[in-house]
Amino acid sequence: MSIKVLDKEVVSQIAAGEVVERPASVVKELVENALDAGSTQISIEVKGGGVSLIRVTDNGTGIPSGEVALAFERYATSKIGSLEDLESIGSLGFRGEALPSIAAVARIEISTQAVAETVGSYLSLQDSVVIEQRSQGRSQGTTVSVRNLFRKVPARLKFLKTSTTENSHIANAVSQYALAFPEVKFVLFVDGRVALRTPGSGQLIDSVIAVYGLEVARNMLTIGSGDDAWEGGVATSAFPVTGMVGSPTISRSNRGYLSFFANRRWISSRLLAWAVEEAYHGLLMVGKHPVAIINISLPPQEVDVNIHPTKTEIKFHHEHTVFSAVQKAVRQALIEQVPVPKIEEVATTYGASSVPRQVSWPLPERGASLSSLPVASQTPAVSLPMLRVLGQMLNSYIIAEGPDGLYLIDQHAAHERILFEKIKLQSSRQKIEVQGLLEPVTFEVNPKQGEVLKHHYENLAEFGFSIEPFGDRVYLVRAVPVLLYKKDWAGMIRELLDSPSGEEQGDWTEKIAISIACHGAVRAGQALTDDEMRELVRQLEQVAVPHTCPHGRPTMIHFDSAQLRKEFGRG
Ligand code: ADP
Numbered sequence: 001m002s003i004k005v006l007d008k009e010v011v012s013q014i015a016a017g018e019v020v021e022r023p024a025s026v027v028k029e030l031v032e033n034a035l036d037a038g039s040t041q042i043s044i045e046v047k048g049g050g051v052s053l054i055r056v057t058d059n060g061t062g063i064p065s066g067e068v069a070l071a072f073e074r075y076a077t078s079k080i081g082s083l084e085d086l087e088s089i090g091s092l093g094f095r096g097e098a099l100p101s102i103a104a105v106a107r108i109e110i111s112t113q114a115v116a117e118t119v120g121s122y123l124s125l126q127d128s129v130v131i132e133q134r135s136q137g138r139s140q141g142t143t144v145s146v147r148n149l150f151r152k153v154p155a156r157l158k159f160l161k162t163s164t165t166e167n168s169h170i171a172n173a174v175s176q177y178a179l180a181f182p183e184v185k186f187v188l189f190v191d192g193r194v195a196l197r198t199p200g201s202g203q204l205i206d207s208v209i210a211v212y213g214l215e216v217a218r219n220m221l222t223i224g225s226g227d228d229a230w231e232g233g234v235a236t237s238a239f240p241v242t243g244m245v246g247s248p249t250i251s252r253s254n255r256g257y258l259s260f261f262a263n264r265r266w267i268s269s270r271l272l273a274w275a276v277e278e279a280y281h282g283l284l285m286v287g288k289h290p291v292a293i294i295n296i297s298l299p300p301q302e303v304d305v306n307i308h309p310t311k312t313e314i315k316f317h318h319e320h321t322v323f324s325a326v327q328k329a330v331r332q333a334l335i336e337q338v339p340v341p342k343i344e345e346v347a348t349t350y351g352a353s354s355v356p357r358q359v360s361w362p363l364p365e366r367g368a369s370l371s372s373l374p375v376a377s378q379t380p381a382v383s384l385p386m387l388r389v390l391g392q393m394l395n396s397y398i399i400a401e402g403p404d405g406l407y408l409i410d411q412h413a414a415h416e417r418i419l420f421e422k423i424k425l426q427s428s429r430q431k432i433e434v435q436g437l438l439e440p441v442t443f444e445v446n447p448k449q450g451e452v453l454k455h456h457y458e459n460l461a462e463f464g465f466s467i468e469p470f471g472d473r474v475y476l477v478r479a480v481p482v483l484l485y486k487k488d489w490a491g492m493i494r495e496l497l498d499s500p501s502g503e504e505q506g507d508w509t510e511k512i513a514i515s516i517a518c519h520g521a522v523r524a525g526q527a528l529t530d531d532e533m534r535e536l537v538r539q540l541e542q543v544a545v546p547h548t549c550p551h552g553r554p555t556m557i558h559f560d561s562a563q564l565r566k567e568f569g570r571g
């Protein structure tokens with residue numbers, strides 16, 4: 001093909017694609033506009049995963065009637081005026097790209113009334129063309145409604161996930177800005193239901209309660225000079241770092257609870273994630289991540305926000321200074337407010353048994369020999385021969401002897417496999433063993449988890465969880481599968497809700513079964529009695545796939561007798 005300049009429509013679609021990746025990007029842009037307009041109340045309404053409707057209403061400054069149509073022109077902005085302004089951006093928006101980009105991929109309507117005007121205006125656009133414009137009475141502020149997102153962009157529509165997934169991205173975006181702007185009242189409606197509501201008190205802790213619930217909020221530690229500094233108060237270092245971090249007791253199994261803001265702009269930053277995790281060094285178990293909400297205040301010249309279409313990635317001019325400011329602030333909060341744990345406490349906190357370690361290694365019974373053991377001749381190759389337990393090693397591995405050599409069995413992985421097959425069998429026969437709780441236990445979820453849970457009640461119910469809604473994002477748990485009774489079932493559900501969401505229902509049943517098995521299984525580090533070990537091995541002999549755990553990791557290592565003799569030079 002010869003070189004030619006693309007026509008206007010193609011250009012606008014390409015540009016729109018960079019800004020509007022999915023429904024949550026529209027929500028983010030509209031909320032940023034509302035915040036830039038100085039709003040104190042922002043209401044967000046979404047339907048059908050944001051594809052059918054996204055409506056954002058604010059009580060900000062509004063747009064003067066003479067400028068409403070202009071706001072939909074590409075690169076039309078009231079926020080910067082010159083090249084120098086680009087050096088020191090104080091607003092969240094500045095490129096004048098959001099409204100035209102949305103208009104290029106959806107039907108959009110705006111109704112707005114500016115501060116100084118007596119009458120408001122209404123404008124609607126389809127395929128970037130104004131269809132209707134008139135004056136309209138309303139209170140001060142702006143409402144933008146976006147409908148039929150991506151209807152004309154099938155390629156994009158195809159890549160969207162289920163409404164549940166899109167809703168969870170939307171809830172997350174709103175949650176982040178609710179955390180960054182505690183003085184603003186946010187309310188998010190998903191399909192007519194309140195998914196998040198913040199009081200707008202100006203206290204970060206109130207936003208934390210709204211987003212993460214009381215349990216997390218109770219365990220949050222304040223960093224820096226507290227809520228005042230959050231609102232641009234006292235500067236205590238070159239780049240003041242403010243916000244809250246979770247005490248190590250409320251660690252999470254993914255990085256989804258790390259929120260970073262630069263001058264209250266929500267950003268994603270590996271640098272800051274690393275700085276925070278550094279600060280928790282030695283306080284969290286491997287694979288666990290902290291909860292953190294961190295704002296760093298810098299002179300606008302210290303950051304370049306103009307490096308990424310969605311403005312979520314930014315460049316700090318002095319990365320090293322920023323890194324150490326964050327790391328120090330977090331570490332300081334942790335050291336001041338968390339008592340240094342004693343060794344025994346560490347062991348219990350980290351899930352290891354508090355039973356003192358003892359090596360149990362019984363000698364083989366006298367007279368027992370290989371020949372006295374039944375030989376598993378007819379059993380298929382995958383199943384295990386009969387094994388004789390010799391002892392436990394490191395409180396984690398069972399040493400057993402079989403007709404063909406030595407077996408080192410990972411007690412956790414093996415038990416996971418046993419429970420997994422048990423729960424699958426029970427569920428296929430619809431005979432899950434359920435344990436009612438003495439009293440119902442409340443279980444809080446954040447908006448993102450709430451969206452996922454809403455769609456997977458039934459899957460959880462199939463496995464014996466009886467969970468019912470109890471007010472705003474609080475649930476009552478009345479019964480759990482027997483396998484998880486007295487185990488950390490709350491941690492299990494939370495981990496499940498935080499895991500990247502599989503789309504098919506089939507996926508979920510499998511995921512729940514794996515998760516129950518994992519949380520119900522004996523841990524590494526737990527001393528087992530001889531009887532317990534024998535029972536575990538006996539059950540392992542019965543399962544269909546004994547050699548791997550449901551995650552696919554090996555449950556055992558086998559040392560072949562012939563190989564052993566050879567090693568000792570007797571082969
Ligand atoms: P940007 O935010 O980068 O300026 P947008 O396309 O998002 O670009 O918005 C264009 C302009 O429309 C803004 O500069 C602002 O003047 C006006 N605007 C958009 N949304 C609102 C709102 N909710 N309240 C007041 N003004 C708004």
Ligand code: MG
Nearest residue numbers: 029033093098
């Ligand atoms: Mg904008």
